[in-house]
Amino acid sequence: MAERASDVVPSSAATSHSDRGRMNIGQVLDVLRPDFGGITIPKIRFLEDKGLIKPERTPAGYRKFSVADVERLRYILRMQRDHYLPLKVIGEHLEAIDRGLEPPPIEAVVPTVPTVALNSDGLPSAESFARRSDVRLSRRELIKIAEISEELLAQLEQFGLISPRPGTGHYDTDALVIAQTARELADFGFEPRHLRAFKTAADREVGLVEQVVAPLKRGRDSAAQGRVADAVSEIAALSVRLHATLVKNGLHGA
Structure with a gap:
């Protein structure tokens, strides 16, 4: 075992x-x-x-x-x-x-990444937005675990969908999830240039969240930072739920 x-x-x-x-x-x-x-x-x-x-x-x-x-x-x-x-x-x-990874099974050749917690309906919870993973993957490990090619990773980086952590050459679990999802979408004909639209939409949602929490950031008491972090996590989870439900509703009505 x-x-x-x-x-x-x-x-x-x-x-x-x-x-x-x-x-x-x-x-x-x-x-x-x-x-x-x-x-x-x-x-x-x-x-x-x-x-x-x-x-x-x-x-x-x-x-x-x-x-x-x-x-x-x-x-x-x-x-x-x-x-x-x-x-x-x-x-x-x-x-x-x-580096925060789990050691590989004895027969494996690469470490495995801890499971990302999701709600029962498959949507990220507020806790998952608050959780910061300390996993650090090398470029080779990311390609191996996500089962993508070097070419696909280079394209995902070119279109701003994936990047190493600032100041390091390592990738985190978010990069892994994006890479795996891009690989699965590629089976349906999606190319990295098509996925740029998802990044643009996500950036807009991030901008809206930042506008809402901006007044909280001006708080001077020591608990203000904690309230900002909690609010960001809750709003992010709600925005993803709304986005997913709108897409589902639109597809059902198509």
């Missing part, structure tokens, strides 16, 4: 140590040995040399491990023992976890 980032749960022993502060390497051995009898100090140092764990160092040079460090070690050891994965592949898993 594939390991997930969410599967890594601190053990009770690790939790008790964390209550008293970070652990030294001997305490880490005490925590891990019940599950991994072959763990040794040289083994832990070797994994650190490979860059898979990065415990803090005291001014005197002693290693200090957090609970997260221990659970990272537990993940590495489990992948080696149960799935016989080489350290290079385990390192790729850990790098994916660090």
Whole structure:
């Protein structure tokens, strides 16, 4: 069964140590040995040399491990023992976890993206607009997971439908959803240049939302920013519902 980032749960022993502060390497051995009898100090140092764990160092040079460090070690050891994965592949898993992704199933070649929450009717909820994903996809990962071509991605970028996060070369889950949707629409003959109309309509809706919340932004109290964020999420969800229902109604009347 594939390991997930969410599967890594601190053990009770690790939790008790964390209550008293970070652990030294001997305490880490005490925590891990019940599950991994072959763990040794040289083994832990070797994994650190490979860059898979990065415990803090005291001014005197002693290693200090957090609970997260221990659970990272537990993940590495489990992948080696149960799935016989080489350290290079385990390192790729850990790098994916660090970027907010889920590690891939053992048989897969790319990480998987957490499911985007939708309402039961398929429409995004206000919570989905408020939620900000920390997933970061490389260009290669976006193309692979969305199952699109490099050419299609270049066209989507050309028409302003997809772009990397500002200041990075990574793409988020919104870019993934747009890419997947563009691929599915392409099966019906839609080209990226046709989708520009959707972007123009969306920009107009964004402009309307910004006009409505502009007075709230002038609030001086500390809660004003929170009220703005809540209002934007609610209005955005309502506008998408209205847009979708108008399209559905128009098609039924055609």
